[in-house]
Amino acid sequence: MLGGIRSGKSAYAEALVAGAPSVRYVATSAGGEDDPEWRGRIEAHQRRRPQSWTTEETGADPGRLAAVLAEAKPDETLLVDDLGGWVATLLDPANQPNDDVATVAALAEAVRACAARVVLVSPEVGLSLVPATPVGRAFADALGTANQALADACDRVAFVVAGRPAWLKTAAAEPGIVTDLQAVEATAPLPAPAQVTIATPVAAPVAPAVAAPVAPAQVTIATPVAAPVAPAVAAADPGEAALPVDTVIEPGMDLPLPDSDSGPDARDRLERLDLPGAGVGVLLEAVEFAAATQSTAAPRPWGPVRVLLIDGSHAGGATAGADPAESGRRAAQAEAGTGALAQLAAAADADIAVVRVPASGAMEDGPVLDEAGVEAGLRQGWELAFAAADAGREALVIGACGAGTQAAATAVVAATTGAEPVAILPRVLVPGGRYDDEAWMRRCAAVRDALHRIRQEPRGAKDVLAQLGGADLAVATGALLGAAARRMPVLVDGPVGIAAGLVARDLSSQSRHWWLLADAGRDQLVRQGADVLGLTPVLDLGLDLGEGANALAALPLLRSAIALASALPVHPALLTAPGDDGLSDAADDEDDEDDAAEASDEAFTEPEPRGPGPASA
Template sequence: MSIDGWKRLLVLGGIGSGRSEFALSLLQDQASVRRVAAEEFSADPSELAQLLRRARADETLLVEGLDAWVRVLLDPAHQPADDRATVAELAGAVGDCAARVVLVAPEAGLGAAPAEPVERAFADALGTTNRTVADACDAVVLVIAGQPSWLKVPQPAAGDAPAGFPAAARPGARPGGTGGTGAGANGVTGAPAVASVGIPSQPRQAPAAAPVAAPAPTLVSAPVAGLDAAEVDFAPGMDLPMPDDTTGPQAVARLADLDLAGTGFGDLSRLVSFAAATQATPVPAAWDRVRVLLVQGEHDGGLAAGHQPQETARRLGQATDGTGALGQLAAAAGADLQVVSAPPAAPIEFRPALDEATVEAALRTGWALARQAAADGVRLLVLAAVGTGTDGAAAAVLAATAGTEPPMALARVVGPGGRVDDTAWIRRCTAVRDALHRSRYAGRSAREVLAELGGGDIAVATGVILSAAAHRLPVLLDGPVGIAAGMVSRDLGSQARHWCLLVDDGGHPGVRVAAEVLGLTPLMRLGLDLGEGANALAALPMLRSALALAAALPPHPQPAATDAGDEPAGSDGTGEDAEPAGAEPEFAEPAPQGPGPATTQPQTEPESGVGQSAGRAG
């Protein structure tokens, strides 16, 4: 990597977005730039990779028109051929290129899906090319209306500013820019991508030289390998393990013997029982390795009513650079953060959110995420979510799986400054209602619910919960996306819910409904609404403290036994009626005094009123 932070950059954008102008602006300080038109390689598309491999270290290349290169690749004149192998060869050449290289391509995910089969095949091929090349680049930027939004941020050396970037284009300099969610290949067509995000080398400084209290969280950017189709079958009746059914009660019984000044752990005894069962030990340890899986999902149509533009990008940036609630709490807890970009969902009031192949890919990616976490030694997963329309998608899933009405599953829409937007809430309710009506003849199996209503983020979260159960990894649920995924995972593997713990329902009506159906009683009711995932992280220190205390406290000392010969003498000097020191005397029913309820014998009537009065007085 070069001294200014990047060496290989992919610039994406729609038609007329200004992507080419932005790419040129990045290279305006270079003495010499070699411009390469990708469509020049019409005779042999693989020659572009050869050109990149031959480039010298002192050169700067600007490769434009990757979409034209893809059309050349798909030309019948070059068929039959292994298109994926050619794309992989290009990405390998980009990664090995000695020169600095900037590649420019249109983003395939903008606009409606093409109606013609040929154009759909081109869009799929272009999307595959963009994802594969992006994985080989140091940085990726999406240009919209001339404004850059950094999807994958380079990692400059400590103290080095990325001199190759104009001030307005530097990662993090624009308020609307993201902290980075790069695309990682997972080997499954249409599967969500695992983020690859750079970690700032120095803690971010606030204005007036005031240091930020918490550093950025540790980011996990390792790609998730694709799964063999025969490895797991997402069908009802999945064979998943259950937590240990003996260690939980043993741990709770052990709490009663601890040396405490008070009466015990209260509702947190359920936490100790859960940890003991999932760890298969009556003395569970506090969770030392925690990973936050932040799933980003986008839902179009009425579900997005009231959502602020660029809000998702801003929240993602705050999470990764440690300035938002989720990022600060993750850093303070020493938790890893892994960002996953799920495939966007179509407006569910008009058509299904996803096709079946994308649902399958999303489930498998979620499965691989939890499997990877278990292999990395993670002891606890926190399921978080961010994105446009996620509350509405979760409400649609809950309406289909729990039978609740949309208004009972949708929280109020609160905008900046705490302003309640009832109009947006009505639009979301209407979209969910219309989606349920549109899909009324569709099945209600787990896959069909995800395809018709749920979308990519809930599908990924479902795969995470199922895989976590399979790998005996507990999950903290927090918010509507996670709880909706819990409802769907119940229909595939009923054991999965026993590996989930709900810390707080946050006052969210949909979470309350689903928690009751799943039997997940919240540990506490603080009404936290810091953002999905942040609520659980805020409570995590207390959960850890309770588990550490339960494991470290000694048992209460038992009273010392006394010898028979040392027993103190009673009132008669024989010692038979003596009580041990400090013991309470045995309770004895007092003898009745005069007539009353305790009297068992009939009372004799006094001979005169005088005697009766005297008896009552006595």
């Protein structure tokens, strides 16, 4: 993977190996201790990598890279990032005298002989000016020689510009590495969900419709009084295969990805529509997301939505300042169709599935959940997402109302991203609009003690859930994975949704492409976790209505933008003839635009100048 500075080559290389069951990240850069800016770049790369990947540092010894390739096993995937750091170390005076050409040749031979799958990232220096210093010229010459040797040794070579790859050399498809050139997905889209009709009373508040309990959690589905239903999203091809509901949930699981072309196509299409102004502004992000998840350049707004409201309590310092009965009251409100969440759900054509999960232990004292509880929670969430899809729900919203969930989410985010807990733990707000700073300090102490307790423990996705997250985060994580398996978009919202997203990403990196962050609210935890996940908030409303409620409040606005992108015709100035209905697809759009441009060129005549002026050729 070749590319210039900030070209997106590293991110694209990481995406290539996202579906591999085992990835070893080989870091070649050395130093940075005295350079905060360089150290910040390294840390940004570290935060972006899934926790399930292993990392090997070879910066101190350039010869070590060839040895790592020689030792690799056939079932491994190696991501080497990058050769620029390797060449810089090779040319370091501390490693001279050395036959640099022979070392480069040995590395190329090690790549050819490597039994594992290997992806190498390298800067392209051939497009810049010749460096002004002897050291700079030596580096450019050495890196250019290395790039040529490695390009000859590799099966495929891509040049990345502005995040988009241009494939310079191709070969047959290779298992575990998927390129847009191959257009291969391991899992096909799902069949259309079963049609389910739910009668909704109009004159009186809706009595909750109770579903059968699902072990180990208790699930109640309440249908608030609904607003007019938005147009339904087109169903998937019934002939396409679905992931089975009994799929094993484990690190490295392979889930489908949204269509990478439909989002940019929707952006291009929107520029030609008959909008009275300059466009939909920041809501373009929602239009592109809907287009990618629906695999069409003309997405339609989501129809009925399901809110998973997870009620699970924690013990110990995580619940400092919390009323133990408050979470139960909120859950009961949602079931009865009252309260803020139910009111917003009624306006957004959403029902609410209240999921009561077993209580989790005190994180500062020991694991909050055993291994069986983690597996049960993941399975529960996975099945809840499948049930929502089968019931005709077209999007999912994750919410939580349990005591101690914010502290548990803080601990998970800190453990997976390296964030400082005191910087991201939300303040404790008690009834009456008063902040309880003493309770906040007790929660901080519980998170600090928990992180200290697990400092030498494994940090795999399921380990984090068992040690810190608990049953509610396990259910939320399973729901995010299940929604991705069913190609269902998810509006993540609040600390629990973001923390569960970080864990779900480490189980399947493809899953994060199915999530949309409508509004980050005022929580630093949400903003920092979203940044690591690569989720940019569509809106900046600063909402703080509670988990799930923020997304429901923004949902009608998102639907409106998507509806405009779907329903509006092309602008008359871009039509080929009067009465033209507009563009039926992206190809027709381009043809009409070309025809309009040609007609415009033929009709244009340069006016004769009046008075003296510069002579023209």
